Amino acid sequence: MDLMRAEIICIGTELLLGTIENTNASYMSRKLAEIGIDVYHQVTVGDNHARLDEAIRQAIGRADIIITSGGLGPTVDDITTETLAGLIGRKLVLDERILNDVKKYFKLRKVKFPKEAARQAYVPEGVNPSTLRHSSGSNTELLSKYSTSLRVDGELCRTIKWVKNDIGTAPGLIVEYNGRIIICLPGPPREITPMFAKAIIPYLKKKAGGGWVIKCRAIKTTGLAESHVNGMVKDLLKLKPPVTVGIYAKLGQVELKIMSKAKSDKTAGAAIAKIDNSIRARLKDWIFGSDDETLEGAVGKILVKNKKTIAVAESCTGGLVSNRLTNVSGSSKYFTIGIAAYSNEVKVNILGVSPKVLQKYGAVSRQVASEMACGTRLLAGTDIGIGITGIAGPTGGTRSKPVGLVYAALAIDKKQIVKEFRFKGSREEIKFQASQAALDMIRRNVKG
């Protein structure tokens, strides 16, 4: 069997009300991509029998693997098992073995068994002790012994397996139906995550057969607009599978994602490496890192490698650059002090900015940024000093100094570099972009 196309159906009125984020859809999609299964649709419906039924039927029509999340709880709102039973033509009956598992759950937690919870032990009629052998290896241990072969209307529904839930009370369910696999899992992320990783992925890996390998690499740039990056890799963005390149713009950062699908790890890896080289040759030092690397992490590596220490003086970013630098484990090796200097008094008395310069050019100026960088370096006795001043908004802008105007300065050796930026966005967005620009100045200007 080569089941390569999946559809995810998330069930829950709270998702449609937007009161919770749908992290299950992205989590499962990511995991499926890793084993080479494509997700073509993610659909969210409420706790409504008719709409869930319609969604599952539509998914059966266009996908090989249908995975539902949610609607397996103890309340009358939870309608997934019922809907599925109807769809495969069976009534729901109480399964004593599952009921015992549910009761055990409460006993273990020293909580009285709430009789509503029994609802979770109702399963499609005809579920019998396993006649299907399943792997007992650690990977599939969550596939419980309650597997069965079940014949409905000319062998349509072949197998039902129950998937144990180690965290909550609602077990999951796998039905092999008419050449499709339907998997029903609970909604809470902390329940579905281990069930999916430990039981469903190994099960699907086996079913999907022959096994494709998908490998991804993200290449991260800063300092260029999305359309600029786009223009530099236009041909690569048009690549068709098995190797594709996508472009993703974030605040102050543009990422290229290479994805490669192959029959072996080696082939997939080689294809990635080839495109990676091509991208690096074009984007050169606009690239600061790849995959999970952060800009602050890249800066940290450079500082460690070059044995440089750093001190930061920030006005408009208010501590964000220091915070980001210290998010990196081991940053105490190079980070000495960060001063969020909001008032002019602090700029003068602690950082040693000249009152004359402040008065002549204003707090938001090249000159003050530069004096802040030099002042903090002197104060802390570090190799590098950073100074940032600007207007984060939303108020405080003028015609000549609008909201978003930021000066970032870097003092290193005998050099002082100052850059002017004009950012757009909310206060927090302007702060972030300013921190991104300042970190990038460090990355670009520190050399051994």
Added chain:
Amino acid sequence: MDLMRAEIICIGTELLLGTIENTNASYMSRKLAEIGIDVYHQVTVGDNHARLDEAIRQAIGRADIIITSGGLGPTVDDITTETLAGLIGRKLVLDERILNDVKKYFKLRKVKFPKEAARQAYVPEGVNPSTLRHSSGSNTELLSKYSTSLRVDGELCRTIKWVKNDIGTAPGLIVEYNGRIIICLPGPPREITPMFAKAIIPYLKKKAGGGWVIKCRAIKTTGLAESHVNGMVKDLLKLKPPVTVGIYAKLGQVELKIMSKAKSDKTAGAAIAKIDNSIRARLKDWIFGSDDETLEGAVGKILVKNKKTIAVAESCTGGLVSNRLTNVSGSSKYFTIGIAAYSNEVKVNILGVSPKVLQKYGAVSRQVASEMACGTRLLAGTDIGIGITGIAGPTGGTRSKPVGLVYAALAIDKKQIVKEFRFKGSREEIKFQASQAALDMIRRNVKG
């Protein structure tokens, strides 16, 4: 018109790969719920013409309002406008006015215009200067002047409006088509959020008319575990519509959400107020705010109200408390200086921590936290001083001082308060929880 049913279609292969979270779907759903528009389906498809076309057609068959997000960018992957034009039977043509807007965007940022960006100025043929009057009030100012009446195949397609994008380059699009409203918006959350709140919601509010009103209120607490809050409001969590209460645990914060649905604003509001009172009577000062209020915002209000100024000295939080305090607009009124003091030299030389105390108790101790709070207050001449020291991890912990051990101190008037915390989680999670605890100490201890 009484348009009450919406469907959200999110477009982007990266959503199907799970590499980014679909926050747009929940954001828009939440906003629609607030004005009484029900979302029955959220659908996600990739950057694929056929599947997007199919999804829009299906949505037209079952919803009154169809909102798409994504696929409006400058790259060949971006296929929403093209798909929509095909669906309403029009070719795409370059609109010079939109092109000018896009060019202005780059000019303002002093960036050369990349010719790929012109793609975003292609619109369905027949879009002419407005013949449709639209409100010029502040709420709808983002609905640009590029509105038009357009006749396709017997008046099917009545109106197209362009929605200005103040953050990015891709404008949005509203089509009134065959009794349905189709709205196409860009994908980046920071672009869609203001467009949706400022242009789309007021537009839909008018269109949807009469209808139900849904009101929500979030009540935010910090300092209590989820299970504690749960135990205190257990009966409320069981309420059935039209008024319900949900509980949501975030890092260092537990929120209760009241939702009320009624035929009038007044009835919905009264029901919210009743439950709100009941929750406040139980959770008292564990509550720091409601709805969009943040803890740093609540702290800011208290400082302004009591005319107090503050200085912060942080070790393990590395600037996070300063950064959060300065995320609040107007924080320059009370925030003077934040010092991220990583090294012992800085603690001694700048904050005036006694070397003897440092040696005797260690940098992570009640005594050092307290001396940091007093030292920074003295240095800055503020009313309040905050000192935070701890072990953010993942390394650096010992048996007696494990990762997650944090001391936070507050110096105010003649008082010094020091608290010990033991947090769990990643480096960033520990930093965040420590900042949350420190901000909460300010909130609880500043009085006029």
